[in-house]
Amino acid sequence: MTIPPPLDAPLLEVAGLHVEFRTRDGVAKVLNGVDYRVEAGETLAVLGESGSGKSVTANTIMGILESPPGVVTAGSVRYRGEELLTATPERRRDLRGENMAMIFQDALSALNPVFTVGFQIAEQLRTRRGMSRRDAGRRAVELLDQVGIPAARQRVRDHPHQFSGGMRQRVMIAMSLALDPDVLIADEPTTALDVTVQAQIMDLLAELKAERHMGLILITHDLGVVAEVADRIAVMYAGRIVEHADVHTLYSNPCHPYTHALLESIPRVDTKGTQLRAITGLPPNLTRIPPGCPFHPRCPMAVDVCREVVPALALLPGGRSSACLFADELVTR
Amino acid sequence: MGRYVLRRLVQLVPVFLGTTFLIYLLVWAIPGDPFAGKCGDRPCPDAYITRMRAEFHLDDNVVVQYARYLGNLVQGDFGQTFNGTSVGALIAAAYPVTVRLALVALLIEAVIGLAAGVLTGLRSGGYLDNLVLVSTLFLIAIPVFVTGYVLQTVLGLRLGLISPTVSPAAGFGELIVPGFVLGSLSMAYVARLTRTSIAENRRTDYVRTAVAKGLTPRRVVGVHLLRNSAIPVVTFLGVDLGSLMGGAIVTEGIFNIRGVGGLIFRSIQTKEGATVTGVVVLLVVVYLLMNLLVDVLYAVLDPRIRYD
Ligand SMILES: Nc1ncnc2c1ncn2[C@@H]1O[C@H](COP(=O)(O)OP(=O)(O)O)[C@@H](O)[C@H]1O
Ligand code: SF4
Numbered sequence: 001m002t003i004p005p006p007l008d009a010p011l012l013e014v015a016g017l018h019v020e021f022r023t024r025d026g027v028a029k030v031l032n033g034v035d036y037r038v039e040a041g042e043t044l045a046v047l048g049e050s051g052s053g054k055s056v057t058a059n060t061i062m063g064i065l066e067s068p069p070g071v072v073t074a075g076s077v078r079y080r081g082e083e084l085l086t087a088t089p090e091r092r093r094d095l096r097g098e099n100m101a102m103i104f105q106d107a108l109s110a111l112n113p114v115f116t117v118g119f120q121i122a123e124q125l126r127t128r129r130g131m132s133r134r135d136a137g138r139r140a141v142e143l144l145d146q147v148g149i150p151a152a153r154q155r156v157r158d159h160p161h162q163f164s165g166g167m168r169q170r171v172m173i174a175m176s177l178a179l180d181p182d183v184l185i186a187d188e189p190t191t192a193l194d195v196t197v198q199a200q201i202m203d204l205l206a207e208l209k210a211e212r213h214m215g216l217i218l219i220t221h222d223l224g225v226v227a228e229v230a231d232r233i234a235v236m237y238a239g240r241i242v243e244h245a246d247v248h249t250l251y252s253n254p255c256h257p258y259t260h261a262l263l264e265s266i267p268r269v270d271t272k273g274t275q276l277r278a279i280t281g282l283p284p285n286l287t288r289i290p291p292g293c294p295f296h297p298r299c300p301m302a303v304d305v306c307r308e309v310v311p312a313l314a315l316l317p318g319g320r321s322s323a324c325l326f327a328d329e330l331v332t333r
Numbered sequence: 334m335g336r337y338v339l340r341r342l343v344q345l346v347p348v349f350l351g352t353t354f355l356i357y358l359l360v361w362a363i364p365g366d367p368f369a370g371k372c373g374d375r376p377c378p379d380a381y382i383t384r385m386r387a388e389f390h391l392d393d394n395v396v397v398q399y400a401r402y403l404g405n406l407v408q409g410d411f412g413q414t415f416n417g418t419s420v421g422a423l424i425a426a427a428y429p430v431t432v433r434l435a436l437v438a439l440l441i442e443a444v445i446g447l448a449a450g451v452l453t454g455l456r457s458g459g460y461l462d463n464l465v466l467v468s469t470l471f472l473i474a475i476p477v478f479v480t481g482y483v484l485q486t487v488l489g490l491r492l493g494l495i496s497p498t499v500s501p502a503a504g505f506g507e508l509i510v511p512g513f514v515l516g517s518l519s520m521a522y523v524a525r526l527t528r529t530s531i532a533e534n535r536r537t538d539y540v541r542t543a544v545a546k547g548l549t550p551r552r553v554v555g556v557h558l559l560r561n562s563a564i565p566v567v568t569f570l571g572v573d574l575g576s577l578m579g580g581a582i583v584t585e586g587i588f589n590i591r592g593v594g595g596l597i598f599r600s601i602q603t604k605e606g607a608t609v610t611g612v613v614v615l616l617v618v619v620y621l622l623m624n625l626l627v628d629v630l631y632a633v634l635d636p637r638i639r640y641d
């Protein structure tokens with residue numbers, strides 16, 4: 001007999017998640033206590049430089065972490081209150097697709113090159129829902145239609161390489177929605193696309209999230225992309241969330257020097273034409289994370305105490321939080 | 334695709350003419366006297382030689398001879414041996430045996446090679462992996478005649494599990510051990526090719542997607558991984574079938590199988606030009622068609638390949 005989850009449990013919650021990669025080159029501490037959650041009908045953007053652990057977190061949630069070399073050493077992932085990290089492989093497989101689904105950055109490599117897109121969408125309906133080939137095929141057309149693919153009835157028979165980049169990502173989205181999941185993780189879904197197409201895909205995701213009342217986790221390293229679609233933003237650095245706030249608050253008043261630097265690095269309309277300013281310094285080597293605040297080697301505000309004390313993600317007034325020892329001083333009211 | 338196949342078939346015509354002419358030239362124009370040794374220990378009587386040379390038009394220009402041969406060939410007439418047997422009948426008796434032996438060898442290569450390759454490709458470095466690596470190395474290193482004689486001696490003569498030689502009927506059951514011998518080298522290649530291909534594709538994004546879709550491990554491997562990994566393997570098997578269809582002189586010799594390999598071997602020894610030409614021409618055609626089949630198969634297996 002299982003203990004019924006509390007009624008107010010979040011849709012999906014990650015807490016204190018630690019993941020290491022044990023390779024010949026040593027142990028890389030890739031996640032060092034990730035905390036975030038998403039509720040039905042809202043969009044959480046996860047933002048951070050490349051290598052900060054966004055994808056590893058998402059893969060761990062989905063249960064598709066490459067293991068070995070990846071090992072979860074601590075923490076929890078709960079879906080509607082149910083702990084997933086200790087669940088059986090069968091249970092986790094049941095949840096994939098049906099309750100949580102994921103779309104990836106490069107749809108060309110993420111879709112199987114030798115099968116038609118119709119086959120790849122209908123496959124889940126046939127194997128998981130026991131639908132007939134014909135019904136599943138019809139449903140695949142509907143799904144392609146819903147994600148805005150013109151002439152869906154003909155295009156189900158095409159292979160992934162016959163689509164443009166944007167259309168291919170739409171196919172990927174249609175496939176992820178086949179079993180009506182209530183959590184959708186989009187791992188940099190627009191990074192490989194042109195700017196105009198990026199906006200269209202973002203709009204589509206926002207629309208589908210609202211229509212289906214899903215929880216959307218939108219992973220990106222591009223602050224500009226998320227401003228319009230995200231409700232809340234979690235900023236990630238060296239395998240931890242260093243700042244968390246609603247979009248408006250975060251943009252107008254970043255409370256962590258890293259977020260501040262990220263915001264400075266996006267080109268704005270008024271400074272158009274000037275070069276994109278990269279954040280100074282390099283992300284830490286995850287096999288040797290500096291003691292104290294992991295950001296201190298790059299932080300313009302760093303003082304001696306930052307080299308010794310590891311700042312916790314602390315709650316600030318207004319429901320936001322930051323992992324900087326001096327966050328209080330950065331909040332403007 | 335249809336137009337591509339048609340174009341390739343048209344291209345086959347000059348290739349066919351060129352190669353068959355070359356064969357004809359090699360067989361009829363070069364080897365000196367085809368009647369040396371035909372009449373026992375003594376040289377053949379002049380009257381006999383003159384009659385035969387006239388009958389086989391050997392004094393005509395070689396191009397004229399070839400044109401006549403081709404004309405007959407197009408009508409399905411492969412000509413006759415010097416003692417009057419129809420070459421067509423010889424081929425009709427031998428070729429089905431060769432085809433059966435080739436199919437048995439191919440099946441063994443495909444089933445055992447693929448299975449060993451998939452199992453080891455999924456778990457490289459394990460006990461099974463090492464076992465397969467060593468045994469395939471063994472098969473690759475040992476010449477076919479050794480495998481053949483060893484199996485014939487052990488299974489046929491010592492244990493009496495099989496008949497040491499194959500009966501003239503050469504049924505599928507009798508051909509299993511010879512087929513294994515004939516296919517053993519390619520079986521080892523298939524195992525290694527599959528292993529590499531599976532190990533490479535195992536970490537691809539589309540396999541990760543298949544897992545993320547909640548498919549069973551069996552389906553992820555059996556449908557998504559295998560379908561992609563099989564492309565180079567199936568292509569290899571297609572090419573291999575092309576060469577298996579050319580007969581197997583050594584294996585046929587060991588097990589006394591009356592296939593096309595033995596036929597060609599014997600007719601070269603006895604200078605039966607008509608038989609040699611006939612068989613080789615047939616093998617060229619089969620080989621060319623098999624190559625075309627492989628190219629078509631490749632496009633069918635990998636939809637990214639477009640010939641048009
Ligand atoms: N399969 C793997 N083996 C070893 N290291 C890995 C593997 N996958 C990810 N990592 C490491 O984990 C870190 C975080 O990766 P990732 O989550 O992909 O970053 P991102 O935030 O860009 O998505 C990186 O330093 C990367 O090198
Ligand atoms: S704790 Fe110190 S080093 Fe870390 S972000 Fe805050 S000021 Fe910078």
Ligand SMILES: [Mg+2]
Pocket residue numbers: 054055056187188
């Ligand atoms: Mg990533």
